[in-house]
Amino acid sequence: MVIKITRTTIASMARSHSGLESGEKMTLVLNKVSRSFDGVAAVKDVHLKVEKGEIVGLLGTSGCGKSTLLRTISGLDTGYDGVIEINEKTSKQVNEETGFIFQEPRLLPWLNVLENVMFGLEGKRAEKLDKxxxxxxxxxxxxxxxxxxxxxxxxxxxxxxxxxxLVTSPEILLLDEPFSALDAFTKMQLQDFLLDVWKKYHTTMILVTHDIDEALYLCDRVVILRGQPGEIVEELKVEEARPRNRGSEQLAQLKSDILTALDLNKQSVY
Amino acid sequence: MAKIEAEITNKKVGIFRKNKVVIEKLNTILIGSIIPILLITVWELLSRIGVFPSYQLPAPTTILNTIYEMGLDGTLWSHIGVTTYRVFAGFLIGTGIAVVLGSFIGFYQRAERLFDPLIQAFRSIPSLAWVPLFILWMGIGEPSKITMIAVGVFFPVYLNIVSGIHGVDRKLIEVGKMYGLSTFQLIRRIILPASLPSFLVGLRSGLGLGWMFVVAAELMGASQGLGFLLTFGQNMSQPDVILASIILFALIGKLTDWLLKLLEQRSLQWQDRIQD
Structure with a gap:
């Protein structure tokens, strides 16, 4: 069998987070991260470790706080509780190691394509142009x-x-539903493009999405958030080798597991 | 071969399209000028046969002749020069103060809470009501006139700057923050360019008000300027001078507005809007 499904319960996850027993360097560690807005919790007690070069998907129905979580990692949102470490350093502000791709392109309309790409670069103009x-x-x-x-x-x-x-060559790329506004074909094209980028630079990626197929096609690991406040209920490893077949049976099996985990078929969990 | 032919037809189509655009533009101008030309011709005819007495409504040719004669003896240029100078001085001062105050109040919410109520209160005073006070303070000379115009220009520019800054898309500011821009860099690289369209709208309506206020300022007492020509024509019972002055106001006002519009088009090429 090509795919091995690893399921971790919350209890065992908490255990594994209590210490870095593996000794491996983690690019990103979230320790008991919570965020509430005006007293209403949006995400609660999130533990997450991401290895270098890993593509992790944050999957969940809307309102479960997955975008909120991404914004705390990026440093755009600093009003959270808990600790976020990037390269083993506590980080509570925007830093150079992370790049953010928003749901909308958010290009500056008064700059042309080239100037938009150069926007975040510093240094000599010739170098910037070159990059x-x-x-x-x-x-x-x-x-x-x-x-x-x-x-x-x-x-x-x-x-x-x-x-x-990408031009600032970030170590961690944060993607907030980057393809959700695109048509199906462009979406697939850009997903493959993202994998090309990964092959080239081995960028660590955190991908927020509500598209199960997208998560399964791209990610090494899918983290499922559920509820209000959002909590991690399950983590699935997708071990199929890339390039994956979008229609493969194994992915279909995983998809049905995810659907069960999301609890969509039952009565409302709220 | 086929490729070259295709290219040639493409070019032909291009030229054809350009011609079409020019023809369409000419068409709109032609259609738009039918009624004015008709009215002017009727006016000219009625004046010539004496239906309009010349001491009340002189013929268009008489008015043009008045302008021409003023141009010959040089008085025309000094009147235009003085009025334009007043408008521009007032416009620059009003805009300058509006830019400083407007950006300060736009950027700092505390400053807004402190200053904005006062400015809004002043705005509700009709600006012409200041005239007697300005004359009392500064006399009948240039300072009171220019202040007058500056007050008129200030409000539209100020209001548009503040609303432009407030209207900058939070999402674009976030992009800047993601790249670690400082507050100053955020202002320079995102907030200023993003609020430019609104600023330019403010400039244009400010300039319009500037031309309005220069009439008021010159009516209240002047020895030169197009506004002076209005009172002069009235006192001397020379309607042709009054009408000449009105026409000149219209022409110069339109010209300066057109210049600003050109500036607007140049600097806002990036804007995604219906082409006009």
Whole structure:
């Protein structure tokens, strides 16, 4: 059998988080992270360890706090409780190691494609140009440097956004439902593109999504959040080798497991 | 071969399209000018045959002739120069103060709470009501006139700057924060360019008000300027001078607005909006 399903209960997860017994260096560690807004908890007691180069999916129905969690990791949201460590250093602000890809491209409309990609770069202009041109080539947008965001299609704009966050070569890429606004074909294209990026740079990725197929296609590990406040209820390892077959039986089996874990078939959990 | 042919047809289509655009533009201008031309012709005819007495409504040609004569003896240019100078001085001062105050109040919420109620209260005073006070304080010379115009220009520019800054998309600011920009960098690289469209709208309506207020300022007492021509024409019973002055106001006002519109189009090429 190609796929091994590893299920971890919350109790055993908590045990494994009590110490770094493996000795392996973790790129990202979340320890008992909670976040509430005006006294209403959005996520509660989240423990998560992410290895270098791992692609982890945060999956859950809307309102379970998965985006909130991502924002705490990015440092855009600092009002949380608990500890977040990046490269074994406690981090409570935006740092250079993380890049963020939003649900919308969020390009600056007054800058053209090239200038948008160069936005986060520092240093000499010639170097910046060099890096930006290189990355634009690799996202397949060579020759579109002078277009303005209004002239781009949704898929192109999102590619520029991806280029913008990759050009600073972040160690950890945070993706907040990056493809949810795109049509099915563009979506698949960009998912494969993301895997190409991973192959090249071995970037650690945290992907927030509500698309089970997307999570199974891309991720090494799928973390399922549920409830209000959102809590981690299950973690599944997807051990099928890449490139994966979107229609494979194993993925289908995992999908039905996830659906059970999400508890969608039963009475409302809230 | 086929490729070259295709290219040639493409070019032809391009030229054809360009011609089409030009023709369409000419068409709109033509259609728009039918009624004005008709009215002016009727006016000219009725004035010539004496239906409109010339001491009340002179013929268009008479008005043009008045302008031409003023141009010949040089008085026209000094009147235009003085009025334009007043508008621009007032416009610059009003805009300058509006930019400083507006960005300060836009960026700092505390400053808004402190200053904005006062500014809103002042806004509800019709600006012309200040005229007597300004004359009392600064006399009848240039300072009171320019202050007058500056007050008129200030409010639209100020309001648009504040609302422009408040309206900047939070999502774009987040992008800047994600790249660790400082507050100053955020202002320079995101907030300012994002609020530019609103600022330019403010400039245009400010300039419009500037032209309105220069009339008021010159009516209240001046020895030169297009507004002075209005009172002069009234006192001398020369309607052609009054009408000439009105036409000149319209022309120069339109010209300056057009310049600002050009600036707006240049700097806002990136904006995603219906082409007009």
């Amino acid at each position: 930006a041109n290189h990355i634009l080539q690799s996202v397949g947008l060579a020759g579109k440097e002078n277009l303005y965001p209004k002239e781009l299609s949704g898929g192109m704009a999102q590619r520029v956004a991806i280029a913008r966050s």
